[in-house]
Amino acid sequence: MREYIYMDNAATTPVKDEVLEEMIPFFKERYGNPSSIYSIAQASKTAVEKAREQVANAIGAKKEEIYFTAGGSESDNWAIKGIAYRNKRKGNHIITSKIEHHAVLHTCEYLEKNGFEVTYLNVDEDGVVDLEELKNSIKDTTILITIMAANNEIGTIQPIEKIAEIAKSKDVLFHTDAVQAIGSMKIDVKNMDIDMLSLSGHKIYGPKGVGALYIRRGVQIDSLITGGGQERKKRAGTENVPGIVGLGKAIELAYENLEEHNNKLILLRNSLIEKIENNIDEIKLNGHRINRLPNNVNFSFKYIEGESLLLSLDMMGIAASSGSACTSGALDPSHVLMSIGLGHEIAHGSLRLSLGDFNTEEEVDYVVEELKKIVLRLRKMSPLYDKLKEEN
Template sequence: MKNYIYMDNSATTPVKKEVLDEMIPYFIENYGNPSSIYSLGSKSKNAVESARDKVAKVLGAKSSEIFFTGGGSESDNWAIKGIAFANKNKGNHIITTKIEHHGVLHTCEYLERKGFKVTYLDVDEYGMIDINDLKNSITDETILITIMFANNEIGTIQPIKEIGEIAKEKGIYFHTDAVQAVGHVKIDVNELNIDLLSLSAHKFYGPKGIGALYIRRGVKLDSLIEGGAQERSRRAGTENVPGIVGLGKAIELAYENIDENNEKLITLRERLIKKVFDSIDYVRLNGHPTKRLPGNVSFCFKFIEGESLLLSLDMEGIAGSSGSACTSGSLDPSHVLLAIGLPHEIAHGSLRLSLGDFNTKEEIDYVVEKLTEIVQRLRDMSPLYEKAKEEK
């Protein structure tokens, strides 16, 4: 068994060697500014456009509809604020869910302070919205529906096609935070009636600090960053050429063998789930049992704290998460787990293990072995667990 087992691929992924190899020349040799008219700049410009074509191909979009950003959070901010401010003459109502990434939730909260109204849809025990709740929430003032494609903590995939159809029928813009989905799920923005889509390279073996926003042609939205004329005058700032090249290569690799990769991940995921339930009692699987990301597994273990579990796993050379990467340093329970109806004491015992291309069944077996030992050791110190055993 190798020294360190990484099972936090929903937080970030390593950059694949093929991706890095393609990026390196744009740090050292082809370092020209894409806005320059001389040949060195033209090489960078061509590389950017090539990457744009690759992203567009994967999403079923036009290249002119892809805009590069600094990552998923910027893409979310741009989509939501851009639509809100550009369309405030039509209405001031936005619909989202209670389990969105904070890049969406905090943006919506910001807009509420600016006078916009936001409806936060409830979800069921699996983290799934009710389509009828969505329909009933729409008013004459609704200008945007922003609902994530797949949840970063519990892996649940929303009924995106139905949401898109409703939005299109009502003439409402539909944005989806697809940061967790792109690279792992096949997406056609036209088939799904998506108007805006956020993605981030570091979730599918590309570099950090680079993302993209798909904006359907004809969508009216304000710019988020003012300045130069980059990205067709819609997103100012000198392009991160190596990052963009890396994003393009990473997304190309992700979709070359996506069916085969997902089959492998689902096999590993189901092995992990079964072995945990066979080895440990008082455990709950979070998220939808089948409509979930291929590599996502989220558990709650009763009678223990997730932070203690994570630290113990790390001492065994295993990396996991107790929630989303952006809040893993917080002592508050996950807003997602609370939204699906879990009480605080159970939500505190959460563990997310997100699998990736480099994980193996041997690692799964080793992790379950160590996890079983750690959970038992932590529970042995819990009077609540002793009481539960006596009452069982």
């Protein structure tokens, strides 16, 4: 068996050596609480503020507009609930899309149970939000539009600049879940008129359990976590200093080498797509063919169940996903694939391969060769595939 091939970087990335090296001192020598005033604590505070500046620089924000959280899900929850409850006297209507991450969808569903109204926008067959539907959905009571920058399952990139422009023209706040987009595309929150943005460390070769929420200066938002006075009294709890340091270093590295990083991944992505399409029939590429994240490949394989496909790949030393890692244990088909028009049967047979900095063309070739064998074997076990061959 060859060395394990990891192609599930959309679920999580490994921590890069440079990131870990920055983090280690804050577990041992520099372990002070940033809220204390003695020197060992102030070293931690200085490190947190350095990371805040690194995150701000990466997205075109000011450092005082960056608030550290425990990850993307907390950032999404804070942005949506915080705006909803702060503005409930102004209105109770929120607009999102049907293909958002569950951190957004479940938060909106929670708010619906507590007196808020939510509009879930349709998407086209590539997963792109309908801008006309967005315009027509805005009401006098609309207080927030929350649309992801890029989809975590099918990789489609949304027209967030146009969405932000629509929001601004109607004096509605705009939040984007950019957890998958950060480190893969350039985002300037000022030039793009983004009011709030969520990001996470473990998608960009940083540690798990740390993220950030950008809140444009002047935006009034209720706190999600109350207690102490950390994060300028907006997000209580002793800071995760090693994690924050790691996030800062990871996002700095990501944007130092963004073009080189993307060019490599696009070549690998296109090669993987082309070789799968040339070697396996009865398949469908999900998501926009061009306007997609540089590392995302998502196919549906007819007459195959996705879980069997994943287990078979794992036996051959290949890590992949059938969709979002957060819901990969669910029996229901992906809400994203259903929203782009796939039927239950083909949606169940989806495979997401998400590339990273450490993947190679040799690994692409190996994955395609093994995938071809696995698909053939699984289809031989499928009564639906047998019926198709008989009909032909």
